[in-house]
Amino acid sequence: MSLSKLVLRSMKKNMKHYYLYFFALIFSVTLFFSFVTLQNNADVLETVSKSGTATAGFGAATYILYFIVLFFVLYANHLFMKRRSKEVGLYQLIGMTKGLIVRLLAIESILLFVGAVILGMLAGFFSSRLFAMILLRVLEKEALVTMTFSIEALQKSIIVFVILLVIVLVQMAWMIHRVSLLSLFSAAKQADERVKRFSPLQMAIGFIGLVLIVYGYYASTKLFDIESAGNLFVNMMIILATTIGGTFIVFRFSVAFIMNSIRLKKNGHLTVRDVLALTPIMHRMKSNAKSLTLITVLTGVSLGITTLSYIGYYSSESSAFSQVPGDYILLEDNGLEFLKKLEDENIAFDKIDYRLQGVIASVGQLLSEEEQREGNPFYNMEGTIYTVPLSDYQQINPDASISGNEVILTNYGGYMAAMFKLEKDRNIVVSAGELKETFHVVDIQDNSIISGIVTAGGGGPIFVVTDEMFEKLAVQSELFPWHKQATINLKSKEDIAQAEELYIQTGAGVISALDSNGQSKQFIQSSFESERKEYIEDLGITIFTTAFLGLAFLMTTGSILYFKQMSEAEEERGSYTILRKIGFAERDILKGIYMKQAFNFGVPLVIGLLHSYFAVKSGWFLFGSELTTPLWIAMSCYIALYAIFAFLSVGYYKKVIRESL
Template sequence: MAMTLNQLVLRSMRKNIKNYYLYVFALVFSVTLYYSFVTLQYNPAIVKEIGSGMSSAALKAGSYLLLFIVIFFVLYANKLFMNRRSKEIGLYQLVGMSKGLVTRLIAIENIILWLGSIILGVLMGFVTSRVFAMILLKILEKDAFVELTFSLEALLMTVIVFLLLLIVVILQTAIRIRRVSLLTLITTTGVADEKVKKFNAFHMFLGFIGLAFIGYGYYLSTSLLDLSNPDLTPNMLLFKMVSILILTVGGTYFVFRFSVAFILNLVRKSKKGLMSVQDVLSLSTIMHRMKSSAMSLTTITILSATTLGILTLSYISYYSVDTVAEEAIPYDYVMYEDTGFDLIEEFDKEEIQYTRDDIDLLAVEADVRSLLVKDAALNNDISTRLTIQVVSQKDIQSKLPNLQLKEGQGYIVGYDSLRAENIRIEAQKPIQFITSTGTEEVFITEVSEEYMVPNYHSYGFFTVVLEDSYFQKLLNDPLNENQMVVGMELQEVSQLKKAEKIFEANKVSVEIPYPSGIATKTVSVESQESYRLDLLNELGLTIFITGFLGLAFLITTGSILYFKQMSEADEEKATYTILRKIGFTTNEIMKGIHRKQLFNFGFPLAIGLAHSYFAVKSGWVFFGTELVAPLLITMGVYIILYSIFAILSAGYYRKVVEDAL
């Protein structure tokens, strides 16, 4: 019997070779991803450059999230594989094999497949791990050589994880064989999904509700983080977030389950019974499977949108590093009071070419009520009185050479999108400065995002540039205290590395008082490049992990859609055989199939993009300064990836149609 079982295993594997490539791809892909990612934690170059603290913990947390994706992918692939072999399993029992023997047969096949896939996946992961390590160091702008290293720890973790997963798969298969009847096994692939019944007013209403839910969820997301709204409390914020989640998920399901089917039903009725073969293969097929597809398409759409949203926000942070550094430190180097002048002497000694701006900063109390836009007006005087920074036009002439202010005029800088969330103001309005003699009014000519003052001094608000004579008046007011800031810009970018070495050797610190005067904070002589690299170290690992996981998840969901279409193509082969026999060509049949693929891939893609856009739009200002470019890049990758799977799916359908006759 053992010899017979071995022969059955070999014959079964030869017979199912066309199905195994799908299953093997899922396994090898999963092992490769997991081993490659886990290996990063033990790569000497990575450990040396990012350390073994929080960065290592982040990689470890990422490996757990990747494990979740792998489990989801492998279990789905196994379920699909078993569905495709259900008739074969039923026939084994029909010829007299017991359920136990069939279970042993499938288990041995799985063990052979999994062991082979683990070996192949580890070998591929061994090669690709170096590529991923190089990408990570490139993102972090670390100049380090990455060797092709083998990690025994990563190998043990990978083997243990996938052997445990193999046990789960074998148990899942055994339970399915024992619980499902022989008739069900034989007819599984032939059972059609439930047809959409005749639509009535209630179905129309549910379809409309789905669209309304999504629309209202989008509307709530536009005002989710409106900090200028005094009614926005933590409880209200939580309520709105939960509401948006429920509306979006529920609305998406209703759209797939009722809205789309209702629209297609109207299209079908408009044909008045004169439906072409393309209509039958697209409209009718989609409606035929609508009930079973609604939940899976909803799940894929929501998870894909969530993944894309997280990936976009991470990329916004990474993409905005240069801009954030320029905003925080507007000059290449910034010094405070009389500190840092050793740095200047060293620059002169080493012939570093630079320009220098000596800036007097005034912390002045001002009433900004008259600057507020109408719908942002607040009800109390205290909240409209702010301590803001004031500088003179001559001190920043090099930064704003075309700025010309008359007496009594001011120019606001440093008013970016994040500050706009805190307080909404507009130009061509006056601002009142509080002085020892009363209030002084200055007319604001323009509001700009340009940064002239380091973040340490902006206090989270904007800075006002004043005409020189009026600035001098405020400077002499006993209520206002000033502090000197020295900004230096390198004239030659090629001298940056040399300047950074000098900076590292001459860093000093200074105590800076808060506007209240109650406390102080310590800052050092600042370097924009050093600040940028620090940000890069913090955000680079985040964007790598989210990018890796996001790409893995998008490939996983795309593969699931592809696998699903392969199963449907095999199930519909008999239909294509009939159509070919009565004279329809492959190209005529493919026109209808292309329409169906446009729905199966295009519709979830469109809804997922819309969901992620509104999710990102609601809070992107807290992650960076750039929205359009990161959003277009991540969505472009998403579209290209899903288009590839749609093309592969259409190619598989063409092969099935061609083989149908």
């Protein structure tokens, strides 16, 4: 029989195995080709070019995506070769050399790759337009995206998957040449570890794994504390090491120990559910610990990165408001022409005037006594803090009330408020020229009222003082550059487009004033809408690429778990045949399968969610002002997609059980 006929017969016989591997290849090609096509789409690049991050973001994501695809395909190929180990052993028994077997499998792999690349590119070509529309939607851009076939994307994809094919062939040849004939017939069972008894050492190691994870979580909550700021990198490495190491130990020792303890408590009275769930999980922990650890860490990392990016994107409006707390901010006497134009065009608006007067103070004096320790650089760090009179503040908060030297500290939010938690009912010494006063802070609020230009970046504190105190401070007015702010809010948001044009035409956002060094400088005060759109454009590419890579990570980890369950189902087919023959119904067997799948998909997902939650919780405030909603949305997507893979896995087990009798 010729080699070509043998290849065709082998492919026909192994069709039930090939579709799994074939899907992995098509999925990988589709992901890569659609992303590279999107990267080279002229319509998309022209639309997003103003963001300045499109090319760099796409380029970095392409390399990451390639490593995801490489890992996915190599792992799928490894599982595929493992399932065909007996077949390879039979080929050797009938006299075929290892070299001939390698050639046979190489031809099959080449044919599969060619077919997968063609189908994957077709799917990627059509899906790229969908991804382009999603990207433009995220960026709030309107553009007509045409379906153009990119020759550059074709060339790059062919080069990448030819290299990947060579790597797969080398992996396959190495797997065949390194194993003996006997090991080929038992390769499918090498994952089993017959756990007969647990030593006290194993119990102690399992407990240490749990302790390491808990410590990593605890350390993450202290990562951005003031006293930890100097050793940030070292602390991050410690958290990573303890969390990842603890996860491996938990899967390697703790899970098997827990399962064995449950089994021993039953005193030998095991149900079918116990036999089909507890025992297989316990016996496979040795080999599965590495893969489950990897899947858990990948889930946590991808979800964490996706969530942080989404936090920044979701918080774009609140972040813009911290810089521009109104539709338009007019500083000093700038913008009078803009107001006249609004009146001429019959654009209704509300105006709130604030008087400003600066003082010198260190808000570190409002830190808790625990944080006011020697060596804390924030405690004695002085800077300019502006004050507004109570009567002006009552325009937005009529119930506000203070007297004497009492003050309300407001406008304090963002990452500063998260890292440096201030306490009310404390005194703070301020100075303005020769004048020194002691303020008593009666309340601390986070609502933004003053432009980020005045507060040097937004989120800086503002003191609300009595009108009498403000007049007392006014004698030092020449020492500070800002004295007036007018906040303009349009009554109808439908007028924003026209108002934006007038704001630009009149140059109301260009202000000349003295900087902190007393030098004349030109400042640009953006409108709220332009500031928000700038945040959207800066973060839109980031959230799109991280979400795309997160999807790739999720599909990879979910598919690997699904592939492993398919492989285990085939290995356990004989056990199901015995159970069916002695009278157990399909529903009795499925009870154990449900429990097993709940573990195989649920435990990596739950631990991955916990990893990502504590990682995000430690520094989310550096990316935005909203945590709960973005976190729950991202987690819900991951849970839903993992549930789909678990459902598919249970469906495959049902098919195997029905065919076992």
